[in-house]
Amino acid sequence: MxxxxxxxxxxxxxxxxxxxxxxxxxxxxxxLSTTNxxxxxxxxxxxxxxxxxxxxxxxxxxxxxxxxxxxxEGNTPLIPVPAIAKxxxxxxxxxxxxxxxxPTGSFKDxxxxxxxxxxxxxxxxxxxxxxxxxxxAAAAAYARRGGMxxxxxxxxxxxxxxxxxxxxxxxxxxxxxKGNFDRALDIVREMAQTYPVTLVNSINPYRLEGQxxxxxxxxxxxxxxxxxxxxxxxxxxxxxxYWMGFCQYHQENKCDRLPRMMGFQASGASPLITGQPVMHxxxxxxxxxxxxxxNWERAIAVQQASQGKFRDVTxxxxxxxxxxxxxxxxxxxxxxxxxxVAGLLKVKDEVPAEATVVCVLTGNGLKDPDNAIEHSNxxxxxxxxxxxxxxxxxxxx
Ligand code: F0G
Numbered sequence: 001m002x003x004x005x006x007x008x009x010x011x012x013x014x015x016x017x018x019x020x021x022x023x024x025x026x027x028x029x030x031x032l033s034t035t036n037x038x039x040x041x042x043x044x045x046x047x048x049x050x051x052x053x054x055x056x057x058x059x060x061x062x063x064x065x066x067x068x069x070x071x072x073e074g075n076t077p078l079i080p081v082p083a084i085a086k087x088x089x090x091x092x093x094x095x096x097x098x099x100x101x102x103p104t105g106s107f108k109d110x111x112x113x114x115x116x117x118x119x120x121x122x123x124x125x126x127x128x129x130x131x132x133x134x135x136x137a138a139a140a141a142y143a144r145r146g147g148m149x150x151x152x153x154x155x156x157x158x159x160x161x162x163x164x165x166x167x168x169x170x171x172x173x174x175x176x177x178k179g180n181f182d183r184a185l186d187i188v189r190e191m192a193q194t195y196p197v198t199l200v201n202s203i204n205p206y207r208l209e210g211q212x213x214x215x216x217x218x219x220x221x222x223x224x225x226x227x228x229x230x231x232x233x234x235x236x237x238x239x240x241x242y243w244m245g246f247c248q249y250h251q252e253n254k255c256d257r258l259p260r261m262m263g264f265q266a267s268g269a270s271p272l273i274t275g276q277p278v279m280h281x282x283x284x285x286x287x288x289x290x291x292x293x294x295n296w297e298r299a300i301a302v303q304q305a306s307q308g309k310f311r312d313v314t315x316x317x318x319x320x321x322x323x324x325x326x327x328x329x330x331x332x333x334x335x336x337x338x339x340x341v342a343g344l345l346k347v348k349d350e351v352p353a354e355a356t357v358v359c360v361l362t363g364n365g366l367k368d369p370d371n372a373i374e375h376s377n378x379x380x381x382x383x384x385x386x387x388x389x390x391x392x393x394x395x396x397x
Pocket of ligand 1: 106108130131132133134135136202232233234235236237238239287288334336337362363
């Protein structure tokens, strides 16, 4: 009998797994890689992501002495969504920029790393913002990490549970007013002029500087700008920031075209479509329940310069896209984010054949468990006897 060396166990301490035995070549490869002496100065090591300020430093208003407050935000995935692309047809490619994977679960982290770093540089001891939830979570996390107080003013009863939990846990001082977001924003704007607190809403220019890096990432991933960018619009800071990013990269010859910027608002909160402020905005997508966007003029300028469009999407359309993304694509975003996909589907006949489209998913689905459970259309099967027969029966076997 020829000598057969024993297959070394690649996972010392664990029994050899059946899955490994059926692929002995994997075992040998694994054991070789574990027995070779590690090259600790390995030049091929993947560089560590150090957050968006480090990644895009030359494009951002920071200096060598700016104290960078970061949670290593950015570098979020651009995920193909073939089921949605199929609904559009015509060879159109659709991706989602899943910014819900940032450290506090929304795109706001991009702006907040900049705004808080600059506030710290200026010696601020406290920051303030009005918020429908996500800004408050990001402001709280970054301000506390930077050693500052965070005051957040929110509309009572209209902030998703996860966002409220975050603001409280991060240690913000949460002030819940009996008024809507627009009123909260008026209040904090004035407060910041009178009291020693730095405003970190998107009228703070550093917020948009940080947020524009999402456009850089899209171009870095695709190798060019997409034909269309679909994005939910509330205060219109993010659509402005994306446009800034695309334009800056275009000037640097990192892309040879600019996208059409397609902004989508909820029908009950669509001042950019109706052309006038909405006094009592209403939508299931509480993140964009905004009647008087702070960046109104900029949004119009972006729409015109990019030959884009603003459209509204109903709550029913938002919820349909919300379910579709989760149940067909495995991507769970919050309702406001799904407005970008709802909008794309609504105007699908206008999408040019073979176009590349990016939809921005601004926030994580886990932010809003109440809406998820209420609108999943997928009821829990409760009260089953704890036996195999009972479970199998409910499974339909
Ligand atoms: N999507 C989500 C999940 C948001 O939280 C927001 C805004 C938007 C889209 C709209 O972005 O305002 O730049 O047009 N949320 C703000 C907040 C208002 O307080 O968290 P925008």
